[in-house]
Amino acid sequence: MALLEIRNLSVGFETSTGRFHAVKGIDLDVHPREVLAVVGESGSGKSVAMLAAMGLLPKTAIIQADVMRFDGRDLLTMPDAQRREIIGRDISMIFQEPIASLNPCFTVGYQIEEVLRAHLNMGARARRARAIELFRAVGIPDPEGRLASYPHQMSGGQCQRVMIAMAIACKPKLLIADEPTTALDVTIQKQILDLLMTLQEDTGMGMIMITHDMGVVAETADRVVVMYKGRKMEEAGVLDIFESPSHPYTRALLSALPELATGDRLPTVSDFIDTQALAEGA
Amino acid sequence: MAPVLEARNIVRDYAGAGGLFRRAQPVRALKGISFSVEQGRTLAVVGESGCGKSTLARIITLIDPATAGDLLIDGERIDIARQGLPPGLRRKVQIVFQNPYGSLNPRQKVGDMLMEPLILNTKDTAEQRRDKAMAMLVKVGLAPEHFQRYPHMFSGGQRQRLAIARALMVNPRLLVLDEPVSALDLSVQAQVLNLLADLQEEFDLTYVFISHDLSVVRYIADEVMVMWKGEVVEYGSRDAVFDAPQHDYTRTLFAATPVTDVAAIRARVARRRAAGIGAPAA
Numbered sequence: 359m360a361l362l363e364i365r366n367l368s369v370g371f372e373t374s375t376g377r378f379h380a381v382k383g384i385d386l387d388v389h390p391r392e393v394l395a396v397v398g399e400s401g402s403g404k405s406v407a408m409l410a411a412m413g414l415l416p417k418t419a420i421i422q423a424d425v426m427r428f429d430g431r432d433l434l435t436m437p438d439a440q441r442r443e444i445i446g447r448d449i450s451m452i453f454q455e456p457i458a459s460l461n462p463c464f465t466v467g468y469q470i471e472e473v474l475r476a477h478l479n480m481g482a483r484a485r486r487a488r489a490i491e492l493f494r495a496v497g498i499p500d501p502e503g504r505l506a507s508y509p510h511q512m513s514g515g516q517c518q519r520v521m522i523a524m525a526i527a528c529k530p531k532l533l534i535a536d537e538p539t540t541a542l543d544v545t546i547q548k549q550i551l552d553l554l555m556t557l558q559e560d561t562g563m564g565m566i567m568i569t570h571d572m573g574v575v576a577e578t579a580d581r582v583v584v585m586y587k588g589r590k591m592e593e594a595g596v597l598d599i600f601e602s603p604s605h606p607y608t609r610a611l612l613s614a615l616p617e618l619a620t621g622d623r624l625p626t627v628s629d630f631i632d633t634q635a636l637a638e639g640a
Numbered sequence: 641m642a643p644v645l646e647a648r649n650i651v652r653d654y655a656g657a658g659g660l661f662r663r664a665q666p667v668r669a670l671k672g673i674s675f676s677v678e679q680g681r682t683l684a685v686v687g688e689s690g691c692g693k694s695t696l697a698r699i700i701t702l703i704d705p706a707t708a709g710d711l712l713i714d715g716e717r718i719d720i721a722r723q724g725l726p727p728g729l730r731r732k733v734q735i736v737f738q739n740p741y742g743s744l745n746p747r748q749k750v751g752d753m754l755m756e757p758l759i760l761n762t763k764d765t766a767e768q769r770r771d772k773a774m775a776m777l778v779k780v781g782l783a784p785e786h787f788q789r790y791p792h793m794f795s796g797g798q799r800q801r802l803a804i805a806r807a808l809m810v811n812p813r814l815l816v817l818d819e820p821v822s823a824l825d826l827s828v829q830a831q832v833l834n835l836l837a838d839l840q841e842e843f844d845l846t847y848v849f850i851s852h853d854l855s856v857v858r859y860i861a862d863e864v865m866v867m868w869k870g871e872v873v874e875y876g877s878r879d880a881v882f883d884a885p886q887h888d889y890t891r892t893l894f895a896a897t898p899v900t901d902v903a904a905i906r907a908r909v910a911r912r913r914a915a916g917i918g919a920p921a922a
Contacts, residue, residue, distance in 0.1 A: 392919045399825035400796075543688040544852060548896035559917050570825060573855075573898025576905050580912065580919035595919060597909060601902050614830040615900060616859035623837070624830035624859070 360387040361532055361564045362411065362449075365425035369403070369410045371418060380406045382588040388532060393558060393565045395579035395596070397572070397611070403588040404568050408534050412449060413441050429531060447477040450525040454537040456517035460509040466520045467505025473527045492523040496553060515546035519553070526557055533558070536568045551577055572615055576600060584608050642715030644814050644846040645700065646676040650709035652695050669695045671870040672709065677863070679813070680840065682847040684861035684878075686854065686893070692870040693850050697818045700848055701735040713814065731761050734807035738819035740799035744791040750777075750802060751787035757809045772809065780805040781835060797828035801835065808839065816848045821856060833860060854897050858882055866890050 369381040381403040388394045398404040410421050411433065426433040428449065433441065453459045461469060470492060471485045480488065486505070493501035496519040509517055518538065525533055535554060539547035555578060558565050567578050575582055575596065582599045584592040584607065592605040603609045613625045650673040658664025669692045677683045687693045698704040699711065705721035712718070713732060737743040745753060754773035758764050764772070774784045780801040791799055800820060807815055817836070821829040833856065839845060851857050857864060857878075864881040866874040866889065873887040885891050912918040 389920050391917050399827065544854070545688065545892060545896040548898075551898075559912070559915060562917065571898070572826070572900055576900040577898045577908070580909065595909075597902070597905055600900060600905055611826060612900075614827045616830075616833070616855040623834050626827050626830045626834070 359430070360427075361390050361429055362386070362388040362566075363425055363427040364407075364411060364423060367407060367410060367421070367423040367426065369406050369415070369422075370420040372420070377420070380588055381410065384583075384585070384588075384590045386583060386590075388564045388566055390531065390564050391562045392580045393555075393567055393578050395567045395569060395575045395582045396585060397569060397575055397582060398585035399570055401587070402585040404585050405536055407585075408451075408536065408566060408568060412445055412451060412534070413438075414445075414451075443477075446473065447528040448530055449532045449534065450528070450530040451534045451536065452518070452521050452525050452538045454540050456514055456521050456541070457509055459521055460517055462509055465506050465508055466512070466517075467507075470505075470520065470524050470527060473524050477528045488527070489523075492527055493520075495526070495557070496520075496523045497549075498523070514542055515550065518542065518546075518550055522550070522553065522557070526561070526563075529561065530563055532564045532566070534566045534568070537570070538567075539574065540569075540571070547574075554578070572611060584611070641679070642712070643676040644679045644714060645848065646710075646712040646715075647700070648674050648710040648712070650674070650696070650699060650706045650711065652692075652699060652704070653707045669870050670699075670706075673867075673872055675863075675865055675872070675875060677814075677846055677848060679846050680844045681862045682840070682849055682860055683863045683865060684849045684851060684857040685865050685867060686851060686857055687867035688852060688893075690869075691867040693867055694818060696867075697735065697816050697848070697850055700814075701733055701816050702729060703735075728761075731810040732812055733814045733816065734810065734812040735816040735818060736800070736803050736807050736820050739823055740796055740803050741823075743803055744799055746791055748790075749787070750789050750791070753791075753802070754806055754809055757806065761810050776805045776809060779839070780808075781831070795828075797824055797831060800824060800828075800832050804832075804835065804839070808843070811843070812845070814846045814848070816850070818850045819852070820849075822851070822853065829856070836860070854893065866893070 364384065364386040366383050366385065367381055368379060368383050370377045370379045384407060396404045409415050410419065411426060415421065423434060428444065460466065467489055470489045474480050474485045474488055489505060490501045493504060498504050498516060498519050538554065539550050542550060551574065567574065569575060579596045582594060582596050583590055584605065586607050591607045592603065599608060603612060610625065616624060650670055651668065652670040653666035653668050656665045656667045673696060675683065685693045685696060699706050702718065702720050702725055705719065710717055713729065718726065718729065751773055754776060755769040758769045758772065774787060777784055777786055782798065782801055791802065794802065821832050824832060840847060849860055861878045864876065864878050865872055866881065866887065868889045874881055874885060874890045881890065885894060909918065
């Protein structure tokens, strides 16, 4: 059974020039123990779709779906209070900007213990021990000392490790990572991706990796969903995506990778598909 | 013929933090950098955040002076700390910054933005300036009707085209590109890289291309310089650096770059399947 099941999800926003559809009827399944990569460029709706599933979009968003189920429970009709119990405990999320996602006014130790306090009902001493254990698990050196640090005293890579520690604190069934390494240097990116994959393999949690980087897809995903302008273009196993992409847009994305360039010029998306027709839904 | 740009032993110090009982120690951001670039060639400067590559960009672009060392442009020694910016030199060296949202004035129309460098640096008449700006818009893949628009009306890729157009208005010989495509989507990145290649050929431009993305560097560079903690650890032709990296840091950098190679993906998927992790069998 799928861990997260989404059927025909649409998300719209009212703007001064009429309704803007950010996500147009996508289906998505995430299974336990797998990494699903959601790939697309900015504006493709990949983040909005995931935020809609978690219920983190502002009230102005118009969310419609036939089915939106997590672990057999219906997310569409669920009261907010119940949803809040799930979000952060069974589904957790890591964002792109680690330094911006942490509160600058509190120590990282306080922030990670806050997660444990909110969801797990642990005593103060147990929380501290668990926090140290989590910091050790994500490879933060000197975990006892680091609990007293403020986010600005740590590097971007260290802050992302803190975010990951917070995200896995309650042993989630599903981890959504929204561009977790985009703001990081390539050697740090490698460390963070390795850490995420090790954690995923050890715990068997399902993971959604939202990214625009085909390199990250190649290093992490089991299955891939390619999105463009709010629509799902292709869904396939990671090998099929790289070996024999069936949709022209996927082919375009891959051929725009400089490391796979064969000729003098890099092909662009418009060499492959009529972007105008695609945008209008033809 | 002298190289367009030559640096000999460039050193740059920044004032460090001092205290009541401790004298401020300068931070040495560049520790003796030497290189040269011939006309029409592209030198790529690679390194992670904090390695000094942007400090170097500011010195080459004559924004900041070097603390010690010689900077030669067209064989002529330039020292802006002592003599200020010599007249006419701003026409020779121009820069394109990373973030096209931050480097364009939101309250200035595109046409005015393009004509401003001509007002400051040339004796062109208003009509000549207008004609040149219109021609440049077409050259970078935009249209003359964009002349009266504001930057917020353009996408990220179009704004980067505008930033490139502005830099080229005064016919520079040397263009410093500080991570020009890092903020752009993959397919837009391909378009901008193609544009840069076309412009280089047409105007015989010399590029100093600063980047942390090795796949982009491999695609665009003639020579590659790898920096680490303010030092040059590797400097040579593109093929020499990529085929036989000498320094440990360069090898670490290459090893950290995600591989999109099908054989590597197949091995990873097989390993995960053997461990009972990954997508369920279809």
